[in-house]
Amino acid sequence: MTASTATVTGVGKLFRAVAIAEACSWAGLLIGMFFKYVVVGNDIGVTVFGPIHGALFVLYVVVTLVAWRMLRWDLKTVALALFSSIPPLMTIWFERRAAARGQLAG
Numbered sequence: 001m002t003a004s005t006a007t008v009t010g011v012g013k014l015f016r017a018v019a020i021a022e023a024c025s026w027a028g029l030l031i032g033m034f035f036k037y038v039v040v041g042n043d044i045g046v047t048v049f050g051p052i053h054g055a056l057f058v059l060y061v062v063v064t065l066v067a068w069r070m071l072r073w074d075l076k077t078v079a080l081a082l083f084s085s086i087p088p089l090m091t092i093w094f095e096r097r098a099a100a101r102g103q104l105a106g
Contacts, residue, residue: 012104015067019095022060025053026088060085071103 008016029052032045061082068078077098084094098104 008099008104008106010106011063011067011070012099012106015063015104016095016099018056018060018063019091022053022056022085023089023092025049025056026091029053030088057085060091067104071106073103077103 028049029046032043032047032049035045036043064078064081064085067073067081073081081094081098084090095104
C-alpha cells in the first residue's frame with residue numbers, strides 16, 4: 001500500500017473531521033464578519049460563529065497534539081499543522097496534504 005492509498009483510521013479520521021469543521025467555522029465567522037462590517041451592521045453571525053470557531057480552534061490544537069503523538073509525526077509536520085490553524089481554511093489544505101502523504105493512517 002502506498003502512502004497516498006493508505007487507509008485513514010482512528011485518530012486520522014478524528015483529525016480529518018476536526019480540521020474540516022474548524023475550516024467551516026472559519027468560513028462562517030468570515031461570512032458573519034462580512035455581514036457585520038459591510039452589509040447590514042448586524043453582529044448575529046459573529047455572535048453565533050465566534051464561540052463555535054473558538055471551541056473548534058482549541059479542539060483542533062488538542063487533536064493535532066494527539067495526532068502528533070499517536071501518528072508519530074515529526075516536528076516539522078506538527079508545526080505546520082499548528083500553523084495551519086491560523087489562516088482561514090488552511091486546515092483543509094493541511095489535512096489533504098497529510099492524507100496524500102499517508103500521515104493520517106494509523
